[in-house]
Amino acid sequence: xxxxxxxxxxxxxxxxxxxxxxxxxxxxxxxxxxxxxxxxxxxxxxxxxxxxxxxxxxxxxxxxxxxxxxxxxxxxxxxxxxxxxxxxxxxxxxxxxxxxxxxxxxxxxxxxxxxxxxxxxxxxxxxxxxxxxxxxxxxxxxxxxxxxxxxxxxxxxxxxxxxxxxxxxxxxxxxxxxxxxxxxxxxxxxxxxxxxxxxxxxxxxxxxxxxxxxxxxxxxxxxxxxxxxxxxxxxxxxxxxxxxxxxxxxxxxxxxxxxxxxxxxxxxxxxxxxxxxxxxxxxxxxxxxxxxxxxxxxxxxxxxxxxxxxxxxxxxxxxxxxxxxxxxxxxxxxxxxxxxxxxxxxxxxxxxx
Numbered sequence: 001x002x003x004x005x006x007x008x009x010x011x012x013x014x015x016x017x018x019x020x021x022x023x024x025x026x027x028x029x030x031x032x033x034x035x036x037x038x039x040x041x042x043x044x045x046x047x048x049x050x051x052x053x054x055x056x057x058x059x060x061x062x063x064x065x066x067x068x069x070x071x072x073x074x075x076x077x078x079x080x081x082x083x084x085x086x087x088x089x090x091x092x093x094x095x096x097x098x099x100x101x102x103x104x105x106x107x108x109x110x111x112x113x114x115x116x117x118x119x120x121x122x123x124x125x126x127x128x129x130x131x132x133x134x135x136x137x138x139x140x141x142x143x144x145x146x147x148x149x150x151x152x153x154x155x156x157x158x159x160x161x162x163x164x165x166x167x168x169x170x171x172x173x174x175x176x177x178x179x180x181x182x183x184x185x186x187x188x189x190x191x192x193x194x195x196x197x198x199x200x201x202x203x204x205x206x207x208x209x210x211x212x213x214x215x216x217x218x219x220x221x222x223x224x225x226x227x228x229x230x231x232x233x234x235x236x237x238x239x240x241x242x243x244x245x246x247x248x249x250x251x252x253x254x255x256x257x258x259x260x261x262x263x264x265x266x267x268x269x270x271x272x273x274x275x276x277x278x279x280x281x282x283x284x285x286x287x288x289x290x291x292x293x294x295x296x297x298x299x300x301x302x303x304x305x306x307x308x309x310x311x312x313x314x315x316x317x318x319x320x321x322x323x324x325x326x327x328x329x330x331x332x333x334x335x336x337x338x339x340x341x342x343x344x345x346x347x348x349x350x351x352x353x
Contacts (some may be wrong), residue, residue: 039092087171087253088144088246090239092200094270096120097291100130101259109291122198122291124190131194131213133262135187137172139213140249142230143240144171151240159237163228165219173254188217188230201239211235247273252313260306263290268315277335283326300326 021069049291050287096118097111106129109122124130142161142311165184174180192214211233218229232240239245254263281289283300292299307317307328316331 041088074198085148087140087249087251088147089140089249089266089269090143090236091247092239094247094266095289096200097289098196099136099291100132101263101290101292103129103259104134104135105130105132105293107293111288111291114247117196117199121201123195123197125193125195126295128190128193131187131190133259134264135190137254138168138184138187138191138230139236141168141171142232143246145248146240148213156241159215159234160229160231162219162227162229165228168228173251177325184221184228188214188228192217196235201235250313256313258306260290260292260302260311263310264306264317264328264330265315268312272315274332274334276332278331280320280327280329283328286328303328 036326070094072321079164096113097109097122100109106124106126108124110129111120112118122130143146143161145163146157146163149155163183169175169180169184174184194212196211196213213233213236215231216229216232217231220227220229249269250265251263253262256265264286267281267286268279271281283303284296286303287296287299290299294302304326306312307319310317314333316336318329318331320327322330
């Protein structure tokens with residue numbers, strides 16, 4: 001009799017416990033529905049795991065999640081419609097002067113790093129000018145496309161890309177297609193005709209001379225199609241495809257109309273980045289790295305004016321005079337703002353934001 005009563009009451013306790021457990025899960029479900037927006041709560045299932053509630057999304061019939069699925073690899077001649085989420089620059093080409101700061105330079109750019117390892121000579125084919133930092137916006141767009149292909153398909157992108165004209169212009173903040181069409185063709189011609197001689201990535205002597213940024217380009221305009229076909233040079237293509245070779249660029253960069261300001265942003269992005277607090281360059285060093293064809297006195301005058309304006313996106317610039325030398329201090333704006341919050345008495349212009 002005692003054994004029967006024990007089993008009877010034990011069963012009741014078990015059922016009561018299960019009912020409590022069900023009520024607890026139901027309560028958690030209702031709580032989740034109250035917290036989450038109505039559009040998301042019906043799509044969630046509650047799965048009980050020990051000591052926790054796991055929010056599990058129902059399986060979606062997406063081909064990307066199917067076992068064995070692999071996105072199609074883009075090939076030369078394919079129209080690339082992937083929109084880059086971030087605009088990116090080529091890090092090693094932000095270090096030395098590969099492009100002119102002005103739009104009409106014919107004199108070669110000649111640069112040698114202090115250590116003598118990095119040598120660059122950039123020249124042009126008449127009647128074209130040397131490719132400028134404004135023309136380089138196109139390369140930023142192409143590099144971003146290629147990075148997005150790598151991220152999406154996990155494969156090597158093609159060296160030839162066909163892109164819609166309007167998409168390229170929109171990405172580099174050029175919205176008047178008719179007005180920009182002539183400028184776009186001129187930029188592509190300069191990128192193709194500019195000749196590069198450099199020791200960068202030249203350990204085996206493959207790139208002695210005579211290559212440019214582009215091997216070729218073409219423009220197609222029909223009633224419903226306006227496309228640009230761009231084939232990168234093997235040298236530039238190899239540099240873009242190297243792992244970790246690209247840096248994100250703020251969209252505001254394309255609003256800069258001064259070649260000097262574009263150069264200063266790229267210098268700050270390369271050396272200060274988003275991690276470091278600051279970086280200091282002497283004016284003489286910046287003059288050499290810019291490849292400017294101005295004399296040093298005029299360059300210094302223009303540089304000081306830009307530093308005073310202090311509107312380089314993401315960075316604060318300060319002019320420093322020390323021991324008879326002039327320097328420019330590049331400061332990470334985000335980290336400086338944090339310091340200002342902690343130190344309310346610190347007064348700085350916020351025009352860089």
